[in-house]
Amino acid sequence: MKYTIYADDRIVMSLDAGGTNFVFSAIKGGKQLIEPIALPSYSQDKEKCLKTMINGFKKVIREIAPQKPAAISFAFPGPADYKNGIIGDLPNFPSFKGGVAIGPMLEGIFNIPTLINNDGDLFAYGEAVQGFLPYINKTLEEHGISKRYSNLLGITLGTGFGAGVVINGQICLGDNSGAGEIWLSRNFHNTKTFAEEGVSIRAVQRVYCELTRCEDLLSPKRIYEIAKGKRKGNQEAAIKAFETMGAVIGEALANSITIIDAPVVIGGGIAGAYEFIVPAIVKHLNSTIEDYSGNTYSRLVSTATYIDDAESYKSFVHDDSRTVDVPFSDEKVVYNMNKKIPIGLSRLGTSEAVWLGAYALALDYLDKKNLYEPSLLNADM
Numbered sequence: 001m002k003y004t005i006y007a008d009d010r011i012v013m014s015l016d017a018g019g020t021n022f023v024f025s026a027i028k029g030g031k032q033l034i035e036p037i038a039l040p041s042y043s044q045d046k047e048k049c050l051k052t053m054i055n056g057f058k059k060v061i062r063e064i065a066p067q068k069p070a071a072i073s074f075a076f077p078g079p080a081d082y083k084n085g086i087i088g089d090l091p092n093f094p095s096f097k098g099g100v101a102i103g104p105m106l107e108g109i110f111n112i113p114t115l116i117n118n119d120g121d122l123f124a125y126g127e128a129v130q131g132f133l134p135y136i137n138k139t140l141e142e143h144g145i146s147k148r149y150s151n152l153l154g155i156t157l158g159t160g161f162g163a164g165v166v167i168n169g170q171i172c173l174g175d176n177s178g179a180g181e182i183w184l185s186r187n188f189h190n191t192k193t194f195a196e197e198g199v200s201i202r203a204v205q206r207v208y209c210e211l212t213r214c215e216d217l218l219s220p221k222r223i224y225e226i227a228k229g230k231r232k233g234n235q236e237a238a239i240k241a242f243e244t245m246g247a248v249i250g251e252a253l254a255n256s257i258t259i260i261d262a263p264v265v266i267g268g269g270i271a272g273a274y275e276f277i278v279p280a281i282v283k284h285l286n287s288t289i290e291d292y293s294g295n296t297y298s299r300l301v302s303t304a305t306y307i308d309d310a311e312s313y314k315s316f317v318h319d320d321s322r323t324v325d326v327p328f329s330d331e332k333v334v335y336n337m338n339k340k341i342p343i344g345l346s347r348l349g350t351s352e353a354v355w356l357g358a359y360a361l362a363l364d365y366l367d368k369k370n371l372y373e374p375s376l377l378n379a380d381m
Contacts (some may be wrong), residue, residue: 019092124154124164124359246280
């Protein structure tokens with residue numbers, strides 16, 4: 001029987017760290033074990049904040065007794081040194097100025113491993129372990145296609161523009177815990193600004209108001225309802241607001257895909273407007289780029305394929321491979337001629353993918369596998 005985290009009986013304590021509240025929980029077998037415990041975060045007062053964090057985990061331990069936790073794993077916004085468990089200067093946690101060694105603190109108090117990452121990384125990892133990546137590989141297997149994917153780029157669309165990268169089953173943090181900071185890509189529509197200015201709640205609101213000259217900002221939900229024709233307003237402008245964001249996402253993804261060559265999974269609150277956003281992303285990814293002589297080239301080496309669209313799905317599961325002869329032998333090998341980058345929506349839901357990613361990463365740590373530890377590159381020669 002193939003191993004699944006849903007059959008694992010180890011317990012991992014987790015935390016949803018917000019600037020207003022901390023929400024504590026425990027996960028066992030890939031499921032929430034207790035009702036979440038919410039406590040004020042006291043982000044303005046470092047001592048009260050840290051004591052609240054400690055007391056919250058103590059409450060979880062009392063709730064799960066006589067069972068005992070095996071690890072702590074959760075997401076915390078950066079900047080941070082995630083490998084060493086240090087959280088840096090944060091706007092929502094002004095008392096953390098200069099850095100706070102939260103990971104070592106919790107390990108010392110509870111005497112269990114503590115892992116901290118950002119939510120983009122854990123979203124991508126959750127989707128890589130139990131969501132989008134297994135889904136596309138199972139789909140290919142069911143259609144008799146030998147191709148398999150092992151990398152994943154996860155993006156979240158909401159208040160900001162987040163991302164996480166999984167390479168060969170491992171979270172890619174980078175040497176400075178700075179990998180996946182896609183929000184700092186250039187804004188396709190205004191190259192003096194960063195991409196998040198065009199990919200966020202405020203971006204959708206701004207573009208709609210620029211096009212309609214409205215005085216009051218509308219919520220993205222209301223703009224989406226206008227785009228769908230369910231609410232009065234400028235439908236063309238509403239659709240354009242989401243498509244404009246899609247183009248900015250597309251350019252940021254194009255730069256990322258040319259380096260890591262990975263499928264893309266999309267989550268976050270604004271992803272609910274996928275019917276207007278994702279086609280614009282795919283259109284941009286499959287556009288062209290020119291040299292100084294005016295010759296055009298495909299923006300990507302591979303073709304971006306939106307697998308949640310019925311027609312594109314058919315293209316994705318069509319077997320384009322063929323066999324080619326091995327010179328000077330009787331052997332043949334499979335050649336996948338048409339390279340494809342599948343793009344689709346979260347299979348788990350953003351929140352579930354994050355805490356499931358936190359759980360899976362903790363189990364990996366306990367089993368000493370799939371971690372972002374130094375490899376043979378740093379081994380003694």
